[in-house]
Structures are given as C-alpha cells and as structure tokens.
Amino acid sequence: MCPQETSKFQLDFPKDYQNRFHIFYDLMEFRVKDVLLVSSKYDNFILEEDGRLSEEIYTVYSDLNLSIPPPRITRVATAAEAIQAVKKHHFDLIITMRRVGDIDLVSFSRKIKEIVFETPIILLLTSYSEIPNLPSRSKLNNIDKVFVFNGDSDIFLAMIKLIEDSKNVFHDTKVGDVRIIIVVEDTIQYYSIFLPILYKELLAQTQKSVEEGINLSHKILKRRGRSKIVLAETYEEAIEYYESFKDNILGLISDIGFPKNGTKDFSAGYDLVEKIREEHKYLPVLLQSSDPSNKEKVKALDSKFVHKNSPDYLRKIRKFFSESMLFGDFIFRDLNNKEMARATSVSKFVKILPIIPAEIIEFHGSRNDFSNWLFARGEHKIARELAPFTVEEFASGDQIKKFLIDTFKKRHQEFQREGISEFNSEIFDTNPGFVRFGNGSLGGKGRGLAFIRSLLYQEDTTNLFPDIDISIPETIVICTDLFDQFLEENDLHEISLSNISDKDLDKLFISKKLPERLLKALKLIIKNWKQPLAVRSSSILEDSQFQPFAGIYKTFMLSNDQSKLKMRVEYLQQAIKLIYASSFSNIAKTYAKSLGQKIEIEKMAIVIQQIVGKKHENRFYPDFSGVGKSYNFYPVSHQKPEDGVCEIAIGLGEHIVRGGKALFFSPKFPKLLPQVSTPDYALKNTQTEFISLALKRNNVNLLDGERATLEENTIQIAKDDGVLNWLASSYDIQNNRIIDSLVNKYPVLVTFPFILKYNKISIPEIISFLVKISEESFGFTSEIEFAVNLDLKTGKHEFKILQIRPLIIANKNSEHDFDFNNNKAIIYSSKALGNGIYTNLSDIVFVKRNTFDSSSTIEIRDEIATINQKLSSENKEYTLIGPGRWGTKERFLGIPVVWSDVHFARVIIEMGLEDFQIDPSQGMHFFVNLISTGRGYFTVPFMSDLDRIDWKYLSTLEIIEDLKYITHVRTSNPYTIKIDGRKGRGQIEIVSEEI
DSSP states (O other): OOTTOOOOOOOOOOSSOOOTTGGGGGSSOOOOOEEEEEOOHHHHHHHHTTTOHHHHHHHHHHHTTOSSOOOEEEEESSHHHHHHHHHHSOOSEEEEOSOOSSSOHHHHHHHHHHHOTTSOEEEEESOGGGGGGSOOTTTTTTOOEEEEOOSOTHHHHHHHHHHHHHHHHHHHHHHHOOOEEEEEOOOHHHHHHHHHHHHHHHHHHHHHHHTTOSSHHHHHHHHHTOOEEEEESSHHHHHHHHHHHTTTEEEEEEESSEEETTEEETTHHHHHHHHHHTTOTTOOEEEEESOGGGHHHHHHTTOEEEETTOTTHHHHHHHIIIIISOOSOEEEEOTTSOEEEEESSHHHHHHHGGGSOHHHHHHHHHTTHHHHHHHHTTOHHHHHHHTTOOGGGSSSHHHHHHHHHHHHHHHHHHHHHHOOEEOOTTTOOSOOOEEEESSSOOHHHHHHHHHHHHHHHHHTHHHHOTTEEEEOOOEEEEOHHHHHHHHHHTTOHHHHTSSOOHHHHHHHHHHSOOOHHHHHHHHHHHHHOOSOEEEEEEESSTTOSSOOOTTTSOEEEEOOOOSSHHHHHHHHHHHHHHHHHHTTSHHHHHHHHHTTOOGGGOOEEEEEEEOOOEEETTEEEOSEEEEEESSOSSOOTTOOGGGOEEEEEESOTHHHHTTOOOEEEBTTBTTOOGGGSSHHHHHHHSOOEEEEEEOSOSOOOGGGOGGGGEEEEEHHHHHHTTOOTTTOEEEETTTTEEESSOOTTSOEEOOOIIIIISOSSOHHHHHHHHHHHHHHHHSSOEEEEEEEEOOTTTOOEEEEEEEEEEOOOTTTTOOOOOOOOTTTOSEEESEEEOOEEEEEEEEEEEEOTTTOOGGGHHHHHHHHHHHHHHHHHTTOOEEEEEESEETOSSTTSEEOOOHHHHTTEEEEEEEOBTTBOOOOOSOOHHHHHHHHTTOEEEEEOTTOSSOEEOHHHHTTSEEEEEOSSEEEEEEEEEEEEEEETTTTEEEEEETTOOO
16 A cells, blocks of 8 residues: 555445335236227127227226326127137236127136136126026136126226236235235125225325325335235135235225135124234224124124115225225324324324324324324335334333334435435425426436435445535425426527527526416425525536536525515525526537537526535635546546546635635545645645635625625635634744644645544545445546535534536547657647547647736636637637636636637647646636547646747747737648547647658
8 A cells, every 4th residue: 555545445336226216116017908808799888888988997097097008908709709819919807798609608718718827817797697697616717706897887997906916916015015905705796896996995095195205206106005905705715815914914804704614604704803803903804794783793893894785885985994094194093082183194294293192192003003004105114114113112102202203204314315306385394305396307417416315325324434424415406397488488599599698698587587386486495495505507418428518507606694585585586597598608509519519409407405514704605615536637646547536625616616726635645735745835835715605695686697695705714713623734934844733823724634634534535435436327437526514523524415427538548549759749748638639720829928917817818719719710720828727717827718718729738837837727617628528638837847838939930810918820831639648648740840
C-alpha cells in the first residue's frame, strides 16, 4: 500500500437493480386470457341475449378497475369443433354446456383432457333443473367445477377468478405470503349464487386498498397480492386446504352441512370450526345455512351466521368482509363492542393510533386484528412483522402501542428510502421522501436521484457507515406532462422556438399561469415545507447517458422564509416558470445543436428539494459541498485516472460548479494534496470565499438570475459561524508553517485536515463507495454532487446526494496510432482530454498575453463570442487559447464563457502565465459538457519543460482580426489536431510545412 493511500474495505455492490416490490410481479402468474366456450346455438342465445355477454363481461372488469383486459372468448357449437380448436390454439380455460353435439359430455371431457390435460374444464348449466340429471361425480372426474348460469354474467368473473386462484394459490402463498379465504360449499346452486357476490366484494375492497398505494409498484403489490378464494366441497378438502395454508388464512365462509367421510354430514361445518378454533381462536368465521335454527349454535362458536335465503344476504356478506375480515375501515371498539374511532386508510390509522387507550390496543392485539387488517389491505411486509407477536410478550397496552408506532414509522421510512410515491394531497406531510407529481417523465436529474436512492436502500449503508446518514434530501419531482400542459395552455410552443431573446422569453413565461392542478399542489407543498428550497431543472436530455446538459438550464435557491404564504408560493411559481423558459434559452439551443439534438423534443421536469444546510444569522449553507468523479483527468504522483477525484469547498456547491477555488483530492489517496503541500501553495490555492443562501429578503427579483438569492461571504464569516473547527487550518506566519487547527491570530486555510488527514469522518470512503456503485450501475464513469452537515456534538452527520450523472468521456478508449513529436508541433500538451484526429483546420484564436488582465475577463469573453459567431457562420472550426479556467463563473480565475460563446471551437487550450497560474477545475458544469461533446481540452502550464505553445510561430501568421484582447489568425496551410485520450497527449501540427 502506498503511504498516502486510504484504508481499504470490502464493498459488496448490488449487481442488479431490483425494486423492493419486485417479488409481487411474479404473483398471479397464471391468468385466464383465452377462453373456449362450447355451446349450442340455443345455449349461446341464452348466454348472449342479443350479443351482450362479451359486453357485460367487459363492463364487470371495467367497473372493478381490474388491471388486465377481460379474456377473449372463442365460441364453437360442437364437441368436434372444440377438439379441433384445442389442437390448433392454446386456451387457458374451457367452459362447456351440456349440449355439445353427438358426443356425450363424459366422453367429450375425457378427449379434451387427453389433448390438454392441464387446461381446466368448467361445466356451465343453464338451469337448476339440470343438476339432478348430471352423471355421477366419479364419471365427471375430468370436469373441474360445475356452475349454473342464472342470467347474471358475474358468474363468468367468479369462474375465471376461481380457476386463477386455484392455479396460483400454492405459488403465491409461498412466494408472496398472500392470504387465503376458505369457502366450503357442496351445493352447486348456492356457490353459483354467492361466489360471484364474494368475488365482486373481494375485488371491490381490494380496489379501495389499491387506491392507497403510494406508487404504481405499490398498487401492483396490493392488486396482485390480493387474498385468494379456494372452494372446498367436502370436509376432507377443507381440512387439506387448512393444513396447507393455516398460516395464511384470513377467514372461513362455510356451509354447515356438507359431505364428510363420503356421506352428507349436517354438522360437518361445526366440526370444521371446532377443529380450526384449536389453533385460530379469533379467525373470522361465517357459517351459512338455509335453516335459521342454527343461528344460536353458530353464535356459541364465536362465529357469524347468515341465512342463505335472507333478503339482506348481500349486505351481511359485505359486512362480514368489511368488519370481520377487516377489508374495510379499521374500527377501534371498546370492550362493549362500541365504536370508538375509525381509520379509513393506513395513514389515518397511524395518525389516530397515539390517542387510542392502551386497553383497546391490547384488546385488538389479542385478536390479531392489526396484522389481519394489514394483510387484507395488501400491506404484507408490515403485517408479517406484526403477526408473530402476541400480547403476552408485552408488559402493557402502552408498550404494544409504542411497538406499533415504531413499526409503522420504520415502514414509512423504508417506503421513503426506496419507493417513489405519487403525490397525494390527503397524506402529504413534511417528510414525504421522494414524491412525483404528474404522469410524465422524471427527467434526467430526477431519474438519477431516484435510482441512486434505490441502490442505497438495497446496499443498506448504515452498516458500512453507521455514524453518517447517506441519503438524498426530501424531494418532489414535477413531471414533464406539466411542462407540456403549461406550454399548451399558454400557447408558448411557437414563440419559444423563435429568435426571441432570453430576457424577453423569461418575462413572457413569468407572466403566464401554471396549470391549476399544479398550483394547488404548490400551495400544499409550501404550506408543509418551511425550509429553504432548491428548485432544479430535470429535462429528459439533462444528465442522460450520452449528453449531460450539465448547468445548461437554470437552478434557483429560495429562502422560503417570507411571512406570507402567498409570497412564498409566488417565488416558487416564478422559479418553475423561469426553469421552463431556460429550456429554450440561446445556450440550450446552441448546445443541443452541437450534439445533433432538436430542442423542440426537449421536455422539462422540475426537482424541488429541501436545501441541505444550517441557519447562521441571515445565511443558510451546508458545512461543505463537493463534486466526486470516478475518473480523474489530472492525476498526480502515483494516482491513476481510475482512482477518481473529488473537489470540496465550504458552503453551497455553486462555488465549485461555477469554477471557484476548492480543494481537490483522490478518494484513494486523500492525504496527497499538492494544492497545500507548502504554505505558499496553500495561501495561493485554498478557498477564501464561500456562497450561502441569503435569508430574510422580501424584495428578490428572480429575473435577475440564479444568483439573485445567493451571497458571497469571506471565509472568516464561516469561522465566526463555527463551521471550520474540523475543516480548516491556520498559517503560522512567524514560522512559515501550517497548523492543523484554528488559531485566532493566524490566517485561515481551508484544508479539511480532520476529514482528509486524520480521517475523523469517512468522507473519502463514502465518495469511493458512491462513485463506484454509480459507475457499476451506469456501466461507465459517473459524477455526484453532494452536501455535508456535521454534528460534532452527537457524532451523527449527514451526507446528502444532490445530483448524480454519467460522466461521458467521448471516445476515450478509441484506438489510435499517433506519431507524437513535440518538436514538430506548434502546440503540445501532456495533459490533453478528448480523442481522435481532426484535419483541415486553419483558424486559431488566442488571448493576447501582453494585454491580459484578470479584471477584464468579461470583456475578453465578449470579444471571443463575437469571433466565435463569425466563424460559426462561415462553418469554420478553430483552436481557442487563453489563460485560466475556461467556463468559470469566477471571473478572476479565468474567462467566464458559456457554451454559445465558444461552441465552434474544436479544441480549447488552458494556458498558464507567469502571474496567472490557476489549477484546472474538474467540477465545473462547463467542463463536464465540454468533454462529453468530444471537444479537445489541452492544459499547457507556464514554463513547462514538456508542454508548449510556439508563440513565435503564431506571431508570423496572417491576422484576420485584431481586437483589444483577442487576436484571430489563420495558417496558410491547414493544421491537424491529434489527441490520444488513453495516454492524455495532444498536439497541433501544420501539414507539409517546416516549423
């Protein structure tokens, strides 16, 4: 191990992304999609009644909001046609009437089973009078079930769902722990009547539960994890079902008299209940009988009774489903069975739980009501956590209540960490986790955050870094369909694509109204969220795998502390509208064009996040922020590019991405810090200013730009705020040395000694972990932006991931056999980015060394933009040379160009001057976009022994334009650019001309 290398530890990264609900996609594998109906013309007429059967089945599926379409029904008139049909086509279910042509029913069913043994066959009778004339059960052994059609098409729903349940029940109980309702009835006419009722009620109650789902995956969980019904016709079948599924039984609905030991036993139902009560004392039981005298005996078994011929039979069935099997509201009852409180949803259950008396909690707990209710509502995970516990394991009802509250809190946190919730005004609170509003795309930024959030949930970082909460901030994403609706309702498409100026477009968008549904949501968000907010762009092209669009669109930081709710909502609206407008800004159009994209296909989502930070008087900022990359473009010493790199700075990350001074290090070698290797270097290169969010401002004008709400502060202010205790050193002037602590009389040096040198907090390891896991997931290099809050008193810290994106290095690994000779080159760099060979260029634009002044970089930028526009109109790519960081927003560290100012430059060269030597920054958005487009980027330090620019040769070239700060020259012969991305070398040489 190298002496500077950080300690290593084994990380087991998840190989494949899996949604926490993925197991439920495997449930209900068998679905009835194709049905063969064998019926004579007359029987078909009875079923169809002028062609209404298919329509009525469709209506039933639609009314119940079933997630799959109704099955396709193929009708044939005879047994012979049916046999030919099953030979040619697969059917999931065969429904046959008694009259099937010349062949008898027994022979027909046998022949079908010989062809397709696994396909279930249901015999459907058209009249109860046909039942006595049926062959014996032994002869009908190839018929799976017999039903009677009584004119109600709901019978088809019951037949289809019963077959699906019978096929899926063993798999689904084992894999998904779904619940089972055992129905015992041997009389064909009775189960033909009440099974359709049971299924419609079961599916209707399930649908109510589905509507509570936090997102599509959760809704699929609830729908596919619904309770199954199994039908037994004998005591032995019922016992077999019970023994197979005793841990999954939700309820029992049974006749009282049915076969036992081969003969009709009119007390078999009582025997069955007594057997089950030995292990399931409080299992909900409904016994049915056409004899009302059984009611009292049923009551003695602590069961419910319903008369089969009762006029309110349906109402009683529904009541049993709702109150006894707990498919409806959870009703808290006192010991006299009087209703005390009612919860219509899980969220409302959690809200009222603290006010319920302990003895009532204990009463319901003793009957397993809590877990049964949750199972009935499809909340399998939390139900399974509660089910094993008994009230005897707790000292009091108050302990049970605390256990329930803690368990539900844990469930809520798990959903927040991994699931993407759909915005729900009924249950939205201050800590929603990750919420989407709308049905469109999350956009690149939102999608990346959602993905890393899921990976963190699967990896469980609390075991790796127990003292640091690694997560993303509370986040709401306004999806792209709201952007489309805004443009459509305000007729903004055409003008947005015109040549309108950015300022005029901003004013136009600000004046328009957001969709009403979004306005209502924003008011609720602001009412609940009183913290400062970051409002970020998240377009479908932004942070995508092949074109990052980093920093092209706007981001606004809002203090969200105005006294009036209306004003806070207004600022949020304005921020959203201005981000929408930035989709069509000049820089966005230019960058999209350079990538071969059409800006009109762009769609914008909005990410709203709670800003990570702390309040210090009228400032708000995190202790420090950073940008981590899995690839280091400028490794030093024994570092390798694959070791990665990170830049960190005090305050908001805006300081880094705009090109401000920050400390960079390799997470693998955090103690190797060339920027602060000597006191002179440290004084020159360490951070002297930081950016914070300004609080208590009521007159902010967001039309002034993204910085309207921000302020720059000296690093001394951070010291006064108490932020720098672990993050800064002091310069001992008298002894010319760096002291790794704060000394009041000495200047402050931001060196992060306790983070990087003494490893008091595992920041380098966390960054290594995150860039590694993201690179492995993306399949290529990646970049994260983050913010950190430290709590030195408790030792519990926050590491919040703000953004994650692929880091595209265009053609980095392409094979080229270049002949590099810096004696032949007019420009040579040993630190070159890009890859490839570019020929037939003649134009070079450079900043004059003798007139360069770091206070005039804005004027220099404007001159470059003018020449860039001319060369663009002439379709001539060029080489651009200048001092300091290109694209920085810190004007004294380089030239603050934006993409549209330099988009026609094929290679950009960052050179050093004697009195202007700036370390290259890898954290700027401009830098990320530049390398992803395949543009070359050379670094030529001042007085380098290897790298060089032949200024003598450049001075001999034809001058095309000579401005105050910029000169545009043209070679007589074309020049060639060669870049070897693997070795980081690049040169420019003149074709067929001696230098």
